[in-house]
Amino acid sequence: MRKPNMREAILAAAEELFSINGFNAVSVRDIAQAAGANPGSVTYHFKTKDGLLLEIYQRHCMPMNLRRSELLEAAKRVRDVQDRLEAIVRAYVVPAFSSGSDLAGGGVRFTRLRAIMSAEGNEVARRIIAQTFDDTSHAFIDAIHESLPHIPRTEIVWRSHFLLGALYYTLVTPERVSRLSRGEADGADPGEAIEQIVKSTVASMQAPALDKRSPRKPPAGRAPADAGLA
Amino acid sequence: MRKPNMREAILAAAEELFSINGFNAVSVRDIAQAAGANPGSVTYHFKTKDGLLLEIYQRHCMPMNLRRSELLEAAKRVRDVQDRLEAIVRAYVVPAFSSGSDLAGGGVRFTRLRAIMSAEGNEVARRIIAQTFDDTSHAFIDAIHESLPHIPRTEIVWRSHFLLGALYYTLVTPERVSRLSRGEADGADPGEAIEQIVKSTVASMQAPALDKRSPRKPPAGRAPADAGLA
């Protein structure tokens, strides 16, 4: 074949298919076919299916985190507290939708991929994510915490976690928003999604703290985790 | 074999395995082995693997929605607006963690199952969910909307969607909360998760509306969905 760069074609096809169907449901043959390549070619370039996923992550993680860091630094310089908080949240959300250097939809595709991998409990993904995104996550958590010093850090962690969940779920099931809003909202419109997530997250961050317990040490005699519930 | 009820054992094993690894990564043989049954038994009782998943959904959907409806009705009768809003959100969240009639952890397991199925884009699940949960979702959206009449319904839909995303993600990746909070929070503690989700969601629901456009009809000459972003 005279494909200018088959490696790239395979990578793109894999990313597309994984981001739609997950890792487990996509076969190496599916990927090869979508890329117009031979199954053997996949083995040649990436050795294993895991290797292919790894390469996809390595392709995207750095740029996305870089973009986030830039936007975060800019956001931290915003004077007004309310505006700053919003800018910080936006700095976290926007790169998840548009990863800049990438082709159209690249950011959305990779974020949706991450969402599905995390649901599938994919081990390759889990490792990469923990060691690549945690730094950035901490940076955002700290920045938000500095804008909201009266909220315990732990609660900021929870709320950031909810933000990521909202983001993931919106990318995975956008049609549900359209359906439940009876067509008044378009769940697949990144602009709309970003605005809604940002506004709703900023508000949630500002919620009063629960502080049932002292900020550091929980009192020893607490009921076991799932006593009254499970 | 003299297993008192093999059908139930298979169902339980499937639910457990699906809720951890997803549908695609679990084989009929895995399920059979976990249930101490023969692969053929699975075919006998449920005909196909899809049939097995279907049965799991039918087993849980009704009770969970019933519980939600009860709690919702009670919540709607709360006098104070703020308290009512919180009660409504809680009525939505709590049954996702504890499905009542079920054995310990049943609610969490089924909700985690739904989270993974929705990420995997499972068709069987998608169909059942849309026709079983949408009524309940609308009831909650309406109830919240009545407590917050100044917020457009569409925005309540978005924020409810984020709530579900947060809930799902917390059940799928609880260890991330523990890790990012450096052990100060336990992401797997249902009680803690519920309180955090409820408080943060109540706040997000009360966020001011975006209202870039008139409440009902968006102006015709709007930019195409993903023009400036994708």
Add this chain to the structure above:
DNA sequence: ATAACATTTGTACATATGTACAAATAATAA
């Protein structure tokens, strides 16, 4: 006990899967 039915077992089949590898072909360097 005998008949009727329900369940379980064991096995088989067709297909799908990840990956290995030798041969063929293209690209590059000498």
Add this chain to the structure above:
DNA sequence: TTATTATTTGTACATATGTACAAATGTTAT
């Protein structure tokens, strides 16, 4: 050119998969 290397192709293998089905076994009713 020829030699060398990089890539692609085709095929093969071992294993896994969903499901079908007949035989064996258990259960219940008469």
